[in-house]
């Protein structure tokens with residue numbers, strides 16, 4: 001990340017990997033936002049917090065046009081990618097800026113809608129971020145949040161080495177200050193930040209060769225998880241022999257015609273009090 005203040009505060013687990021390019025960029029308003037997009041109306045002013053490469057933001061911008069859409073992210077490189085995406089889509093109502101969701105550079109009560117996708121799971125202080133989002137949301141405004149919960153995962157064919165990858169992924173993210181099991185906490189986090197009318201749904205992300213609609217090619221999913229083995233080794237989570245076994249297991253799973261990976265994403269909608 002380019003923001004030096006943020007660098008000292010956060011330790012993004014997938015930094016120095018290709019995940020932003022290969023997985024986040026595949027996400028769209030249509031394939032991850034179905035629980036939320038029916039609430040959007042032309043003219044709404046929308047803020048996308050932690051917008052990444054903007055692949056979701058541009059779809060949201062098309063839905064609320066001519067309403068203004070702003071995407072904010074700590075990573076200046078991703079903001080540049082997002083700006084290009086908006087330009088290519090010919091969207092005059094979308095703009096992007098580098099910034100910190102803990103200190104949103106916007107007035108109180110200034111957005112109709114806030115969108116948060118796969119951000120809270122990486123933050124050290126989700127309650128502080130949600131409180132800041134509540135501040136900039138107009139009374140009666142709505143927030144949509146979609147976050148991972150690795151407690152619901154189905155991976156096959158199952159092997160001890162694959163199971164170890166997921167256990168260590170959870171541990172690494174936690175030690176980095178994040179939480180890959182945050183999905184189930186969304187209602188209580190939103191409630192604590194002051195939101196009302198909280199409603200929760202869930203959907204799954206599909207990975208692996210045997211899945212009907214894999215989110216990305218199975219090898220890409222495998223390679224992205226292989227990128228976590230370096231940090232596992234550096235932190236001493238596993239012996240070199242175990243790391244080699246996990247590498248082989250991931251590589252085999254990526255090639256396996258019966259390989260499946262099913263991961264839950266919890267989805268929440270909530271409102272700021274009209275008063």
Ligand SMILES: C[S@@+](CC[C@H](N)C(=O)[O-])C[C@H]1O[C@@H](n2cnc3c(N)ncnc32)[C@H](O)[C@@H]1O
Nearest residue numbers: 024027050051052073074075099100101117118
């Ligand atoms: C997993 S990515 C999700 C990107 C996008 N929402 C998506 O789903 O494709 C998380 C994003 O949050 C950004 N991020 C992390 N901490 C942040 C903070 N404190 N303020 C703003 N952005 C942050 C990262 O730079 C990264 O782009």
